[in-house]
Amino acid sequence: MNEACWQEVDMKNHRINYFKKLVLFCICIGIVPVITLGYFSYAKSSALLLEKANRSNAEMVEQARLRFEQKLKMVDNTQTQFISSSAVNMAMDKKLDSDNYLLYEELIQSIYRLQTYEFGLSEVYLANLNQDWILDSAGRRTFAQHSLSGSFMEYAAVRKASFWTTLKSPLFEESNPLKWNMVLVKKIPINSIRPLGLLVAVLPSVELNKMVPQRSEPGDFYVLDDKQQVIAAGNPEQVGLNLSNDPFTVRIEQDNLEANQFQLDIHNEPYSITYRKSNYNDWIYVTKVHIEDITKESRAIGWVTVAICLGLLALILVLSLQGSRKLYLPIRKLYDIVLKSPEMPNLSAKSDELYWIERRMKVLLGNEAHMTQQLRDFFVHKLLQGAVSVSEISDRIHSRELDTWRQLRVVCLRIDTLEGSKYTEMDKDLLLFAINNMVGELAPARMRLNPVVINEFQVTILGSNTDLPDESKAETYALARNIQEAVRDFLKLPISIGISCLFTDPIDAPRAFQEAKEALAYGIRLGDESILFLEDMYDQSIPDYMTFPQQIVRELTDHIKLLNEKNAFHLLDEFMMVVTARNISHQEFQLYLLRLLSDLLRLYQDLGGNLQDIAPNEKSVINELFMLKSAKEIVVWFQSSMIKPIIVFIEKRRDIQYTRISDMVMDIIHREYSTALSLEICGIRLNYHPEYVGRVFRKETGFAFGDYLSRYRLHIAKQFLVETNMTVTEISEKLMYNKPQNFIRYFRKLEGVTPGQFRESFHAKNKEISS
The missing domain is CATH 3.30.70.270 (Reverse transcriptase/Diguanylate cyclase domain)
Structure with a gap:
């Protein structure tokens, strides 16, 4: 196949590539609205069905609560009427023996009447805590004879006058629904925290389950007590279960609301939870429905929607193919013209015709621009x-x-x-x-x-x-x-x-x-x-006969010698203000900076410094100075590169000089302590002013000259006392004291004892050590 044929094939491939894009674009224009419409219609129908189911569940929960509370309140009212009767109040003070037979019969009959079919009570107990008897449909027994006496004592300790609670019957097996009962406990007298007796009405959970609404839809229904224990349920086998650790009961406790609806994932399955708390006895009425059970009707709507959308998409596909062919025709003609250009690069299947048309035009225009x-x-x-x-x-x-x-x-x-x-x-x-x-x-x-x-x-x-x-x-x-x-x-x-x-x-x-x-x-x-x-x-027509500010520079060097860095920096700022404020050329300005630099380097050299330490290459220092672009940079450069290093050098040299002067003064004291020494004598010998010598000596040693001399003479006196037989008078004369009394007084002031006592104490210690 020759080159022209290959080129034709490449051109067709490009044409197909762009044609695909055009078709896809037309299809997308039609597909997006159809899919969007289908999605929103399905989502809206699902949301309406979910809302309807939630509303139905809420109504069912509310109806169940009203039905339960109606029966519970009827039981509560009949029990209240019974314990308010005169017979019950009279029995609280009786032992119900043969002498009170009529009262016993009256109470037994009343208990029978309370256990009517309408209420569904399995048993009613009347307990006298003080007289030690329990009365029920089986007759009278003592607390020791009754199997529920322990539960009754627990009820008496509860700080409530009336309450509902669960009772686990010992007469049935664990799997028997009759095992679980709800009991209404009322204390006698009414509203008494420390009761004389109790009335306990037993309502089996089987009776409660009869009131559970029969659901045609799938889902679970629970009635939970205040401890999240199931007391009634759509599935009787769930009665007695403790759901306190289940995710939905934990969420209900966290909500702390009277009623609510929410969705929750339980074991990775979505559920809709509807609940209502009772203000009467804190029971919770709950429905738990799987989301898929709620939305199963919406899935049928979804399939219908998908079928309609697919039909519309097929129609859009046919129209897109026909329309794209007509739209592509002008692009094909223009691309054929560009393809015939001798400068056309090798074609690549990664790009379409418009890309190469655009690229060719951009290359031409870009090269020209x-x-x-x-x-x-x-x-x-x-x-x-x-x-x-x-x-x-x-x-x-x-x-x-x-x-x-x-x-x-x-x-x-x-x-x-x-x-x-x-x-x-x-x-x-x-x-x-x-x-x-x-x-x-x-x-x-x-x-x-x-x-x-x-x-x-x-x-x-x-x-x-x-x-x-x-x-x-x-x-x-x-x-x-x-x-x-x-x-x-x-x-x-x-x-x-x-x-x-x-x-x-x-x-x-x-x-x-x-x-x-x-x-x-x-x-x-x-x-x-x-x-x-x-x-x-710079206006040359206005002459400015400014002289170099030598006085400022002189004061600047003086303050550097005095180690006054703050004033030196201030004078440097003043120098820069003077030379920048005058009408001089830039060459003159640079000359002034050179003169200042020269004066500082001369000062450093006169003080004994080596210029190689502060300016290794004089030409590079000057270039560095002239490269600075602002007065602030120049000031900072002089401060960091000149003034601070010179002050540091002077401080180091001064410290060495102070140490040398102090050492020389101490050497004179140590050698000539027995002569009439003074600051004036030391100053003359060292060739310094006496006040300067005294100030340096105090700074280095921490003692005044006279104080250090007296302390050293005291040290020598103690050596004489313990090492020689010299008398106190001889020692005081040798150490240049005018009177022995002055020596004794000074010795006692510092040592706390007289010289004689010091010598005796030392000799006594030596004798003790030798013995």
Whole structure:
């Protein structure tokens, strides 16, 4: 198969690829509404059925509660009437022996009447706690004879006058439904916390189950007591179960509501729970229905909906195929034209016809725009560097590639600092190109040439057709302010902008570029984020005969010598304020900085420092100083690189000198303690002022000169007392005391004993040790 055939096959594959997309798009337009409609109709019907089932369950629970409470209240009322009778109250004080036979018969008959079929009570007990008898349908028995006496005593201890509770009958097996009973306990007298007797009515759970509503729908029904134990249920076998740990009973306890409906997953199966709490006896009436049982009717509706949707989808598919063929015909013709282009790249089955049509057009337009942009940028670079001839400028003006502005300015932009930002020096080039793009968007194309990046500057040539310099200056300033704010907002960077003087001929652009950079240099005095016009920086017509502030520098060096860092920093700030406030050129400003640097280096050298320690390479130090971009940076540099290192050097040298002076004074005291020593004598020998010697000695030793001398003489006196037989008078004379009494008084003041007592005590201790 030749190349033309393969190309034809590829073209058909592309055509089929796009045709599929077109068909799929048309199908989706029809499918989405149909599926959406079917889904919402099914969801709505399911929701209505669920709502209906929940409402039915709620009504059933409420009806069951009313039916149960009606019967329970009837039992409660009859029992209340019985214990309010005179016979019951009279029996509380009787033993019911043969002497009270009539009362016994009356009570037995009343108990029989209470056990009517209507109430369904299996037994009624009348217990007398004080007289020790229990009366029921079987007759009279004592508490010791009755099997339920223990339960009755527990009921008596409950702090309620009337309550319902469960009773587990010992007469039946565990699986027998009759095993479980509900009992109504009433204390006699009524509302008595400490009763004389009890009336206990037993209602079997079988009777309660008769009142459970018969459900035609699937689901479970429970009646729970206050301990979540089943006392009645649709399934009698569940009576007696404790459901306190079941998920739905736990949720009911957490809700703490009188009635509610909710959905809950039990063993990974969804259920709908409906419950109602009784205010009468705290019983809970609950229905538990599986969600699938509720929504089974909606599934039939769902199948009908699916059938209708499938029919509609088949119709949409046929219409989509027919419509897509007609829509595809113009695309095929256009693609055939592009395919015949000799520059058409190899086709790929991953892309369709429109992709290649679009790609071909973008390549053509992009190449043209990119080349045009590069040519314009290259022209601006050449213009700023003085590599454009007058004839080339004229040709571009005639071809309207260069506008004929009446006034021109060069705007030069520089990043002040990256400190405090998230950028590093490695990002600087990218940041400059980002700023260059921002300038291209902010400055209208009609008033500028293409903005470019040259070294560490972003440069733009602005043009204006106004004849008023002030108006042109105002427009330029407004644009510079907008650029500065945009960079601050988007890049979080401070920038300074230098603006050249006006010029009219584009051939003067190199000179204007240098003027803009010189204007930026003046920003050192004004701080970050400055906008500087060169004509505002230095007016040569106003001479300023400023002399170097030598007095400030002299005071600065004096405070450095005195180790007063705070005042030294203050004088440095004052120096910078003086030199930045005057109308001097940038070259003069740099000369003043050099003189200050020279004075500080000379001070360091005069103090005995090695210049290699603070300035290893003098040229690099000067370059580092001139690279700083603001007065604040210059001040910080002088503080950290010059003043602080010099002060640290002086402090270290002073500490060494203090130690040497202190050691020399102590040596004099140790050698000449028996002579008339004084600070004046030491000062003369050491060639320092006595007050300075005393101050240094106190700082290094913590003692005044006289105090240290007296203590050392005392130390020598103790040696004389224990090592020689010299008398106290001889010792005091040797140690330069005027009178022995003065020596004895000083010795006693510091040691607490006289010299003689000290000697005797020492000799006595030696004798004890030797013996």
